[in-house]
Amino acid sequence: MRSTRLAAVGATLAGALVLTACGGGSSGSAAGGDCRVKIGSVFSTTGAAAAFGIDGQNSIDMAVKDINAKGFTVAGKQCTFELKSADMASNPDNMARNAQDLITGFGAHYLIGGDMSPAIPPMVTAAERTGNVMALSVTTSMQNYVKPDKPFFKLSASDDKMVNNGYIPAVTKALPGIKRIAMLMNNDDTGRALADSYVPAFAQNGVEVTQKIFFDPASTDFAAVVNQIPRGSVDGIFIGYNGDGRAAAIMDAALDAGLTKNFITRGISALPGQQRADKIDNYAWLVLGADPAFPGTDKVKDFIARYAAEYKLDPAKVTWFPFTHYDYITMLAQAMEKAGTTDDVDKVAAALRGASYDGVVQVSFDPSGANTSPMGAGILSPTGGKVVTFGIS
Amino acid sequence: MNVRGTSMRSKRTRQWGGVLVVGVVLFVLAAFVPENRVLLLNAFLAYGALVVGLDLLVGDLRMMPAGHAAFFGAGGYATVLLYQKAGLPLPVAGALAVLIVAALAALIGLPAVGRSSGFSFAIITFAFGELLIQLIANVPGFFGGSSGLTIDWGVGSDMPFDFSVYRYFSLWLVGVLVVVMLVVVAVRNSHLGLRMKAVRADENGTRGLGFNPTTYKAIAFVLASMLAGLVGVFWAPMNGFISPDTLGVNQSILLLGMLIIGGVGRITGALVGVVLLVTLPAMFDVDPVLRTVLVGLLLAIVALLQPAGIVGGLAKLWTRLRRPKTPPPADGPVDAALEPAGAGR
Amino acid sequence: MDALVTTLLLGIMQGGLYTLVGLGVTLTFGVTHILNFAHGEFITIGAYAFVLFAGALGAGLALPLALVVAGGVSAVLYVVGFRRTIGNHLQGLAFSLGLLLFAEAFFVRTFTATPRSGPRIEGTVSLIGQEQMPVGRLVVIGVTIVVVVVTALAMRRTWIGLALRACGDDQFAASTVGLPAKRVGLYAFVVAGALAAVAGVCIALVVPITPATGLSFLLKGFVVAIIGGLGSIEGTFVAAMMLGLLEALGTRYVEAGLTNAYGFILMIVILLVAPAGLFNRRQVRAG
């Protein structure tokens, strides 16, 4: 008994020493004359959202390497990025820990990522608690935090602009045969909020949403869910967001039941449609910047080839995630150069507002900080595929 | 022998003393650890408190709840809801939250603990956790749904001593861990602890002595759940976010894993398990998937080769090493009882 | 009304899969008293083995191979690990939790979390009205019915079945008539592994699989085993069908957002009404 008690105290003391010692070691790494700008990225490289998360993490890694090869100059100093990536494993619960750790543990002033809507509030809270931390994310719920005086940026246009005013008109125009659709969304806040705004948008473009179904996000078999849609009542299905795997399962269930062969998606890549190309009629998906399946320019083609080679990926399985993420890192470096500082986040944020960058694709913010990057609608149809781009203003 | 004879009281003193020493060390650590290690310390403190509390069920009663994290999460949710939606001050919200957790634990515990098969207990507690998750996920308005709840506590307000929010909560979490350890030590040294030990050894035997084993299991269950809820009370505002996943079965399994790898039945075992499974992987930045692979493998191997856990194994080794010096007194037949073997007290 | 038929068939299919999983849980628990949280991984192993072998060798060969792989892994795990934990339920549970963590993360690392689709049986069958049922799902219903019936018969007619039932009933009595519980435990694990593999193959036939597939079905298997009254084959079957139908009907007619809650609600309700489960005949022993 005595030995146990002593061991307890001993273990705690030893643990304490280790903790302090290691802490001392890694906290003072910002030595040296040059500046190193710490960026933390948080994506889901495992779990349901991994299809996009892996591309997000890789493209930022590639951007950092490319920029560091040349360096960038801020207030006369040669600067490089130092990137630390965390896996939030498709679980928003991890975001709080990941973000806090990147901010207080790693010392990052810039956070990028968060590939699920629920992950954004904890990310922003962590940034605000410490202060002087910028957060950038492509995710829908980031829109709630974009303010002219806050260093938070959404890396794509708001859903209102890109989906309601851009994507839905483009898709309904490209697929005139689809007049009645059923809408399948996750049974969560984001799903319900998005459904409420998409229904009138479809109506304005002459498409009736006959049914909204909110399904258990933990479902894997959608036969019973799809079974809710009366046969012959729709000529297309709209699939909400979040996860190629779930979209694929919904499509399989609908095809099995012989409901429809037309699918309109949002927040899903081209892959579920391409993999079922011989079984479906039409498939539409929302694109940021460009899509690897239908590269419009040589810049996009070259990027995809280089990216796939660098990370040993099948180019046919790359999503539309890498292009913009890659470009935003360069844009961030430019904003630092313009602001003349790397650690005054508010100044860097001010420099980002109104900035635009012509990289692999085009990315831009208006003076209020709202995202105005062009978007695209990918369409797969029996006659082949294409990406229709549309500007955002 | 005579050491044991006089040891009851001094053993207790040592245990209380040990807890206090550990508490003081951790308190100093919490105040002075570098900023980039504060979160690591917080994770150690919170998981430490959870696992030490869980040991009241596993170590003392051999009950395996597969839903312990549900009470941790429930404590967190209740605090956040009472603080943010009802506008109560954080301490009041926390105190009420612990009571709510106790009520929940009693509600689910009373029907569950009486079941003789450990299987049913594990599964019922697990199912309860999943039901709570479903409840939360399907009431987005009040509970925040599957998106979780964000607590902006500490945004834009200054903490005492110029601490960061995280370090401020480190101090509270040290307090929580100390409270949990004190409760566990107090229970183990009390007559209640004696009764629990007896229930673990032989349920029917305790019935024969006039004790209802179900009562003691229920007491331990409610107590351990309250301690888990208490950790949640401080963890949720520290973390700034809580979602249904906090309550999930994966979390519960991880807690059991830490306890078993470290060693059940002793506080040191629980803490060593937390260091091995939470602190070290975070310090060495192990890829989470690889970490899970290793943790799983370690758990399986330890469970198989050393069911007493790492600390339990070391303790056994220690006694074996010491034994040759003082061979155990040969316990002759009844002579030992009727004719005193030792030299007396 | 037409949709009801489809819904019922979907529920029966789901119930059949739950039966296969629940039977494995009940069998291994009955004989060895081990609560095996890693049981779901046999489903995952079966499913991935089937998908991988089907890609290389064709579905006809892949099915038996998947059964052999899952049954074999189950046997090895029993001999190396579970056998030593008999009598210490905490140890057995801990070992299985370790395996669960290891296996799931290992599969994520090996196969990634991206869903995979197995070979699919094309075509649909028309039901009354305009309703159609995919052939694949009907095949799954057929397979599960056959496997469940064969298992139930084997439990009554064969020596191994007898041994499994005897040990499940009373280990002490069984050992006095020359049935070593540890040997019978091996049979239980092999049978359970093979049943799980059948479930895995069936799942892979109708929906995309991920490394988490096994765990989600295992949890339902636990629920079913408990509701049915641990150790009862009939109970497991009835409970599994209740759960499958409840989920399908609930998702179709009540609320699709609650699919996974139905099982737990059912379990709590049943345990309040019949605390020992539906078909538990065992007496409480004391003294």
Add this chain to the structure above:
Amino acid sequence: MTQAQNGAVVSSPAVPVDPEPLLDVDDVSCVLGGVRALSEVTMHIAPGELVGIIGPNGAGKTTLFNVVTGFVPATTGEVRWNGVPLRGGKAHRVARSGLVRTFQNVGGFAGLTVGENLELATRGRDPEAIDRVETMLHLADMRARPVEDCSLATRKLVGIAMALVRTPRLLLLDEPLAGLDDTDRDRVTSLIEQVHDSGVTVCMVEHDIGRTLRLADRMVVLDAGRLVAAGTPAELARDDVLARNYLSS
């Protein structure tokens, strides 16, 4: 409790004329897992008696104890303890009311020391009883030893001690001599005698028929769940068939 007498050959202190029975077992049957473990058993135990129950394996002796102490409900019939009917399933309540039993398997809870076991048995309320019983059983020096380190005989003593510290009104001993060698049997036997002499009513199930016959005021013979015979040892010995079948060991 009166101080134990030190009598070696004392005739039973009080064979009551027709006292109010302490325990009535009235026409009790018990079916366990389809097997009829007890069939219409009727017996009574009066205050001050020492009753021995014997019978072959599977005769239902332990089941009878289980029914009487509330561990197993009687299928039919009634058990009255002190005139109040007992219903099954409340073993701990029965135990608290002074009907105390030991178990067939060894005494004391593993993981607890001898002293802790005794403390447990008194519910932590009666340190004096512990001292008294420890002295009586010479267990004081074993106090700090974990019971699992003790010999079988010591554990039997601990079991009895745990029963005694609770000042039982009726002490049920389940095979107190099983597994002991002759010397130990003699010691435990004399201990039982001592306990009985101190005023405790005792009922014991035992296979050691010789010693039971010597100890008991009255004997009950069970076989296949039925009560075959009851009476004083002398009465039983007079019946040739009984003596041949049950009393020769």
